Amino acid sequence: MNSRNSYHHGDLRRALLDEAALLLREEGEQGLSMRRLAARAGVSRTAPYHHFKDKQDLLCAIAEEGFRRFVGVLTLDGRELSRDRLARFIRDYLQFAIENTEYYDLMFGSHLWKSSHITGTLQKEAHGAFRFYLDQARGWLGQDFVNPDLDPLRYAQVTWSTLHGLSRLLIDGIYLESGAMDPVCEQAASMFWRELTAQPA
Amino acid sequence: MNSRNSYHHGDLRRALLDEAALLLREEGEQGLSMRRLAARAGVSRTAPYHHFKDKQDLLCAIAEEGFRRFVGVLTLDGRELSRDRLARFIRDYLQFAIENTEYYDLMFGSHLWKSSHITGTLQKEAHGAFRFYLDQARGWLGQDFVNPDLDPLRYAQVTWSTLHGLSRLLIDGIYLESGAMDPVCEQAASMFWRELTAQPA
DNA sequence: AGATGTATTTTGACAGTGTCAAGATACCTT
């Protein structure tokens, strides 16, 4: 719908999205201002406002792209369940978060979610990502070694919280350093797997 | 050292800290500006700069106060370990995070941690909070029903991540709504307890 | 081809921000 609009610039919208992500990665959130972004793209200060209603709108669009990449990474391969498969998923999640901080910060940042100026399309994309995970958890429930008493929704919510918490603490370097990723992933995998395969009381 | 300095205002530093927290709670992060804060306290725009070097410095001081309250809440009662005690700890953590968002956002927010302008005293306070939790986990390891193969550091890191992740998702309303807190707490408690009391292989 | 309309970009402006440098004020100590 809006992908080929190349009047004066070429494809300004695309250029803005890329340059913005680059700017975020290089200098962090405070390094990205609409005016600097415009300058980098070689246009005037208010040119971006014809492609994005707001700064928030721009950020939402970047976050959306983040979610698309995210789902692409996490949907890697088949559906067979095993402890190794689970451990790999955990590592993939954390690796994405660490290597794509610019995106992850926006995707799950307070800025966009709290402000209620959040785009509907972003909310859909975000919801789809969780839905994908939840459906996978539901699928596991058929297996005979999986605890039939497990509520897949609660399980998905809590395990996702663990992954998100680990990502945040790793990214911000709070109680975890990225050097210790392997043993931490192992510990998380242990807990995820134990809860999944517990015997019903 | 700097608590009784009441020359012109009374105790401006104290007033600024309180007013800032109030402002954050009422209007969120974007509602707090140094100039508005000064205006609310009835002083000139640059008066706060004689009590806090930076805006960051101010935020760090608020976060510090948050940690002190936090530790006060979490250190509630005795040290006897039980599933109920664990579940209560989880609820207390989440409740603090939800009811004191102004503080929690700063205490574990990217803003302060990423910028490397973070105060040494804040880092100490934050480290102390985790250390307290870790020591508790280490203490549990003596009990006979606790898995002796468990690495208390990894366990503390991953469970804290879960708590932090739950808090963030709850606060920002991402995949969790605060209405569903009880079952989510239960699920988390189940996982924490199961890992803690697992039989060694 | 030329006219019309629409999408895109620019210029100018406004209110707001964090923070620095100089000056003014009030308090404490001697």
Add this chain to the structure above:
DNA sequence: AAGGTATCTTGACACTGTCAAAATACATCT
């Protein structure tokens, strides 16, 4: 009473997001 120091104010600067109005370039239709 004098001097020094901690506190506060005023003025200024370079930024920021974003609106309104004007200018430009393109697509389309006659």
